[in-house]
Amino acid sequence: MKVKKLKLLSLIFVMLLVFLSACSGGSQGAKGTNGKKMVELTWMFWAGQGDRPQWEALAKKVTEKYPNIKVNMQVYDWNTYWTKLKTQIASGNTADIVGMQSAQLPVYAEKGIFEPLNSYIDTSKNLNYSDFNKAITDGMTYDGKTYALPYDYGAFTLLYNKELFKKYHVPLPDEKMTWEGFLDRAKKLTHREKKEYGFAFPDHIWDSTPWIWQMNGDWLKGNGDYKINSPETIKAFKFLSDLVNKYKVAPTAGELSAIGYDEQFSSGKIGMIIDGPWTIQGYKKYEKPGKLDIGVQVMPKAPTGRNVSFVAGSGLAVSAKSKHKKEAFKAISVITNSESLKYLAKNGRAYPARDSAVEAFNKYNKDIDNISAFHKQALNSKAYKTSPKYAEAEEIINQGLEPIFYGKENVKTALNKIQRKLDELNKE
Structure with missing residues (x-):
């Protein structure tokens, strides 16, 4: 009888430990549907009210592709964004994923704000980096290093x-x-x-x-x-x-x-x-x-x-101080893949940085004479x-x-x- 009671008490104790562990773990202790540890990323970005639903849809696509990654957006208007970014950098609390405009990139890259992405690009199996327009990928580089994956661009x-x-x-x-x-x-x-x-x-x-x-x-x-x-x-x-x-x-x-x-x-x-x-x-x-x-x-x-x-155009960079650089790169790879950029183009949001998605933009704007120019x-x-x-x-x-x-x-x-x-x- 005593043995049975001891076994029962031991079982209750173990169950209690599991319960307490689950309660105290927070978002980092939770697991995605694939059983892997859940990682929550912050994505700092600029967007108008009309654009936000489209970007939120792409954030959800990241979790669909990688169930253990969740992207939380921090959205500001264009002018406020750059002020907020400087504030985050000064406080040492930069978001994991940062929106970046190509003409602005050298200022931040020189200061080491962003993680160089060359090694991630070279080892990625599904990125298809050559599909990006070559001129805008050049615009996302500084001193021979690539600091962002582009999502839109345009030629004057x-x-x-x-x-x-x-x-x-x-x-x-x-x-x-x-x-x-x-x-x-x-x-x-x-x-x-x-x-x-x-x-x-x-x-x-x-x-x-x-x-x-x-x-x-x-x-x-x-x-x-x-x-x-x-x-x-x-x-x-x-x-x-x-x-x-x-x-x-x-x-x-x-x-x-x-x-x-x-x-x-x-x-x-x-x-x-x-x-x-x-x-x-x-x-x-x-x-x-x-x-x-x-x-x-x-x-x-x-x-x-x-x-x-x-x-010139815009892209997504990974903070050099992020604790989840690999997951952040996976996230921006999804947000800038061909299907995502076709989705943006079909909704009139952006001229896609990938050649494979350009036709979606042209079809959306077929009423414009010679849009392919x-x-x-x-x-x-x-x-x-x-x-x-x-x-x-x-x-x-x-x-x-x-x-x-x-x-x-x-x-x-x-x-x-x-x-x-x-x-x-x-x-x-």
Whole structure:
């Protein structure tokens, strides 16, 4: 009898220990449906209210693929996001997965904020890394190391308003169009008394870069120094300056400060702009017969014969301080796989970073004339590369460009002034 009681007490004791262990283990002690220890990841990201359900759906796909991994999202609007990210980094409490924009990446990569992903990519069996557009994967690298898997990107490409072309009987842009042909069309579309212009662009280095590259110029050297006043770059800015100040086929910087180029294009007053595929959904809202009907074409060819452009985009990085780096990489591999990016493209959210998902975007936007030109341009584009000093350099350059497009200073003089300031920055 005593033996039976002892056995019963022992059994109760063991069951009690199991119960207490389960209660005190928390999320780390729990197990997924596959019996493995449950890992909860935080994913810090930017998104609008309309986008959030799509990203939440992809977070759930991670758990469907890996039942022991759960992704919890921390979502902010674009401007708040970057402030919150800096706060997290300063506190040493960065999320496991971090959203990152390609032009911003060098600032964080240089400081060791993110985990290099090269070894994870090399050993992954199902990633199919070569399916990503090569230019945007280059944009997700710094100093030879890859720090993020991209989910969207886009090449700066020519957008045009078919309604304005039809109104003035001007031939639509085609793949053979040169800078000269571009200027000729812009002249025919311009009717300043009606505040209609053939072209419009903001006086920023971002928007000027394709034209600079097409003339074989650049503003960022291989060693990370900035060089804005090369003969090739001067020629590119001379062409852009003449569009505003000589030929008057584009609104001045002063006019654009009152009403932005994108607003003027949306209102049917601009014939051509250059922009990325991420803007299409916004512009489509304003399409109206007799006002706006969007078409897409590759960039016009410079006198050099080149019509190269740049790509920029966004991706997902893994925090260097994450305790679950392997699981975080598995998660971002799911979120950026072909099926996930097709899902985003079908919902109009993003231009997919994988070539295999591009057709889903094209089908969603089949009402846009020549939508495939985005992909054609992307295949003839380079990554918009920056450096850790980019924010300071961009401010110097953009402020220095203003006198050119206000017609107050000639191109060479203005660029030489900018370069003197960049030389000081290069020394820091």
